[in-house]
Amino acid sequence: MLKKFKIDTKLLKEMDLTLLIVTILIVLFGIINIYAATRMMQGNFAKNQLIFLGVSLVIVYVSLHFDYSLLQNYVDIFYWGNILLLIATRFIGITVNGAQGWIKLPGGFQLQPAEFMKFAMILMLAKKMDQFDLKVNEFKNFIILAGYCILPMGIIVAQPDMGMTMVCFFIALGIFFCAGLDYKVIGGGLVSVFIGILILWQTNLIKPYQKLRILGFLNPEADDLNTNLQLTQSMIGIGSGGFLGTGISLGSEPSRSYVAVFVPEKQTDFIFAVLAEHWGTIGAVVLLILYGILIYRVIINARESKDIFGSIICAGFASYFIFAILQNIGMTIGLMPITGITLPLVSYGGSSLVTTFLAIALVLNISMRKKKIYF
Template sequence: MLEKLKMDTKLFKEIDFSILFATISIVLFGIINIYSTTKLSYGSFFAKKQLIWFVGSLIVLYLILLWDYNLLENLVPIFYWISVVLLIYTKFNGATINGATGWIRIGGFSMQASEFAKLAIILMLAKRLQEMDLKINNLRNFMILTVYILIPVGLIVIQPDMGMTMVCFFIVLGIFFCAGLDMKIIGGGLFSLVLGIIVVWNSGVIQDYQKRRLTSFLNPEADELGSGLQLLQSMIGIGSGGFFGTGLNLMEGSSPSYVSQFVPESQTDFIFAVIGEHWGTMGAIVLLILYGILIYRFIVTARQAKDIFGSVICVGLSSYFLFGILQNIGMTIGLMPITGITLPLVSYGGSSLLTTVMSIALIMNIGMRKKKINF
């Protein structure tokens, strides 16, 4: 049994350690900032939970690396439909957090079903495009792919979780673009998206307070104590950090930071405000460099993958990382609408961290097996 858990030396040499180093560095950096912003009110509670999730995620990462990712292809439909069932379950029995009924509580932990659905969409598209030999402009093939997308995305929309809906859209857009979908179809899809947003916006699914939150970035001063509060306080905190930051305050008895006092959800959606205050522009640049290493290696792995299945997985996950980073940072500085999109690997959230590390493990697996290894 233990022999099966041992990685072959030849395979071990194929691991992309730059991805592993960047991933571990970003997560540990995130845990430090989570502790810094929550220690006054919660002590080490959030940081410890995140660390436990990370240790568990690393174990899952290692197990994923042991098995050829092609074996996963036959399990994709099972994973996909389980994620759909979880989305249906959360709609009727899930916990509501920040207006979205998208959480499943298990003991002291909460799991966000849409995080798994996001990965399931990528895997299903990769499997089907492999079977279709990338013939995405065939009408029948395109309609099949569209149905597989709309089932989970429709369930995410009615939670409602506009942040994850946006994530799924840009994942699909990245995959379809790289798969060679006709630009006229992409243009039509964007037009349909605009119409869909208008319909959902006026359907009553999105409540008024959620609408104000989404549009507050346009003029946060209009409601300084309401929908604009979080953004205004975030920008003040980031601005106070300057170029080198105010420094960490991890010692007992140290005064609380501005962001930890005045920015709600600073350990999750607005963790970048914590980074901007404590580490300044320099810290943000270092974080972006680490992200750049990850995305660059993801793209290289996509180009070198031995099959369509592996390449599409890498493209989908690269799209998620790129959009997630731009959206999360953008919303903390007033350039993007405020959504529930977390900063990948940094924000507090167990299910988000687990699925993101699983995704990275898949990319590493694909890179390890880009060529046949003879034993």
């Protein structure tokens, strides 16, 4: 019976072991910082993240048994199922940080369907581009592909979750770019998005606090309402870390961590501020190097994939990592507006960690089966 759970050693030799090891190192580094951020709070955040890591590794192991190309048979079910789940949040969802995008689960856990939707959108685009033989510049094909992106983004923006909407948009943008979409179309799309934001600005979909964040980012000197307080506290904490960091105290004194005391959402959105305070510039650089290796390996697997389906999947995940990392770190140091985008593999959150590991599992699967079989 145990033989059923063994993976072919020939396939394992082809697996991108570097990608897997780097991913686990980033998560473990994140858990240490989650502990540092939450040790004075109620709730076992670090312990829960360890549980999520265990569940994620099991999912990775199980998923490696199956050829990723079989997913094409179930992509439609997964995509439309997630669309229904997004719609369901409008009726049974709970509001977290201003967005009604979460479903409460037994045991005190929460599910964010939008996390799985970005995963489903990548798979759908990969399947369709494979069917279209990467002919994305044909008008009919482009309209179909764009429709599969616009539908979930429209539902997510209505929650309203601007951060996740941005993630989905830049994932789609990265995929279209890698697929060879005409630059004029990409430019036109960016202009359309800018016009769309101006229109949304006049509606209730962009909440007052979100507008204040954007205005505060664009003109920090005129921050009369102190809407940049979170950013200010974050930068003070990061600055206090200096080059070597303050270190992590295992004691009970909260004063050892400025960020843990004064920065809201430090275990999720602002986990980088925790990391930079405790580990300093060296810790931040180490994390960026690990991220660089991860993204590089995903891109290499995209280039070596045996088919378009696998290449586009890898391209989608590379786009996600690049944007999410730049946005999250950028917002903690004032280079980007503050959004609810978490730092991949580092921030606390079960839905985010599991879906990110699903992405890594798929890339590993693609790396294992990159050689075409000839008869």
